Amino acid sequence: MSVHPLPSSTPAAQGVDASGVHAFLDALEADPAIEPHSLMVLRHGHLVASGWWAPYSAERPHHLYSLSKSFTATAAGLAAAEGLIRFDDPVISYFPEFEADVTDPRSRAVLVRHVASMSSGHLAETLDRARETDREELVRGFLLVPPDRDPGTVFAYNQPTTYTLAAIVQRVTGQSLTDYLRPRLLDPLGIGEVAWQRDRRGRELGFSGLHAATDAIARLGQLYLRDGVWDGERLLPEGWVAEATRMHVANADGGTGGAPSDWQQGYGFQFWMSRHGFRGDGAYGQFCLVLPEQDAVIALTAATEEMQEVLNLVWEHLLPAFGPGPLAAPRPEDAALGERLARLALPPAPGKPAPPERTEEWSGAAFTPYGGVCAERPGLTAVDVTPLADGWRLTLTEGGHRLDLRLGGDGWSVGDEPVPTALSGGWTDPDTLVAEVVFLETPHRLVVTCSLADRTFTARWRTVPLDTRPLRAMGAPRGSV
Incomplete structure (x- = not known):
């Protein structure tokens, strides 16, 4: 948790109808398939709602799973700005020790931008095959799995692509992702301690494994909402946010039964396009939602397999709550929301004392x-x-x-x-x-x-x-x- 709190405000002052936040909380807590852990809502740069469902708490880090990928992409963007990597370089050029082994033309044609956008040419996840090919060096295992199509032409959600991007950053910087990001991103944003899982080689995974407080998610989202500028200082290179959060390759991943899916809107550089705005997300409901049209950021952690339903509830209840201008104050809904957020709690498991x-x-x-x-x-x-x-x-x-x-x-x-x-x-x-x-x-x-x-x-x-x-x-x- 940061020692420098985000600027805070009442929902009404920032044009947020607190009754919509109440409705969102009602819906989350009424759905037996969703266990919410935390929520932070920022509007116009101000924190207007935040709460943690006890026994979860604000200061504890939370496993972000694939939301880690968005931090990895940010590290890659910073490394590119420093001239340490180039997105149009072949991946193999960063691993010359694999030159003799990697002979497939498509594997050799995979560029850094292809692993950044999960468009390596593979049609499916390669993690298991890559590990079976080389259990000691996942980058080599990945490069030895021949792509099914030309790189840059198809999308497949594919963990080794992000791992490879993370490995490149760690190789060219000579640092772990967290050490590289600390002075360039984490400290300037006011993000406190984070921890990232490593593999047997000592590399931070990149595609998963980052543990950070919900506050860190909110700050990353606000930085991207502000085009890489924080407190008047440019932290991310100009043009990076636009490049990272546009659709690079169309996808149809995650659709079910013809229902609209937020996993079918396109993929950027480790960010998903959404029906509204863009986002980073991780397994079981870890979300960083950035809504440029509403000038809002929503950070959320949870335990659920119904991630689409969480987004559906955001679109149904929170999106309409963002109005065009400040609301008349004082509003009792604001006070009631603050009280409610302060006492959020998961019900303990039922049981009687020992007989x-x-x-x-x-x-x-x-x-x-x-x-x-x-x-x-x-x-x-x-x-x-x-x-x-x-x-x-x-x-x-x-x-x-x-x-x-x-x-x-x-x-x-x-x-x-x-x-x-x-x-x-x-x-x-x-x-x-x-x-x-x-x-x-x-x-x-x-x-x-x-x-x-x-x-x-x-x-x-x-x-x-x-x-x-x-x-x-x-x-x-x-x-x-």
Whole structure:
């Protein structure tokens, strides 16, 4: 979180009808398929609405998944302005050690602009094939997967293209993405600590893995809304925003049943075109929406597989709330919205206190996976339940490592070691304990069910992590774990 708050204002003063924000919140919270985590709305450069659904909070970073890509593209734009890369150079020219291996003419014709716009000529995601080809060097693996069409002619959402762009930036700068961006982007914007996952080579992934607060998303969006200028200082090269946020190759990715899709409007340099404005987005509902016509930015984090529905709700409720000029004040809707945003909270998982007649049986009970192995988390081998003076301790053992969690009271029990979590739940009957573990720097929640009758447990994700990190590392990278 930044130590320099964004300028703030009432919704009415910036021409925002607070009743539209209320309606948007109502719709988000009424949809069982959407778990909102945070929302920030900026209009005319002022923060007019912000809130976090407890146990999520403003200062915590959140895994942005593919919204990371927009930060990677920004680093590439800065490197190009410094003459370190050129978008019309062949990718292979930055990796001369692969020259002898990469012989396919189309692979050799892939330019930096093609990986920046996901138009490498492949017709589908190449991540698995690239990894199978070379598990140690994903750039080489990617270049050894021959494109199906000429580069620049087709779009395919393709993680190794962004990874390659990130690898080029890190190679020519001699720095990680975060180190390169810190003095050029993050510090000038007032963005606090961020952390980016690395691969086994030590490279920051580029295509995913960035953990940053919602505030960082909002500031990036505002910078792009203002054509790369922040507080009167140009941070991004002139013309970069227009180039990065225009359609480079048409796409038809993500359409379902003929319904209008915000994934069919074209793709820029790691930004999506939307039915309104443009955006960066990441799996499970991480959004940076930039709306030039409304002079607005919306930053949002969530846990949902219904990302199109989130955008539909934005277009339905928030878009009409942006009026042409200030509204008459004072408006009770503004005060009510501020109060509502200050007390947002996710409901804790239901459950009763431990049954008194079975307390001794539950004390120190050990559970093994139902069926012999935990299907969604094979490395999770044991769950232990231990009484505490003020509740219970739930211990998850994965790969020989323990994750101790406290269960107590009616709300969320928050812990920070070894990874930020919040736990809630209780007994659904005398023989069954159900606890839900929220990993507070991610969109992910693990539901653990223990059965005393057969001393077994099950564990299932509400949203399945797209990487293979151990539970004890299910948060922003913090060195070795």
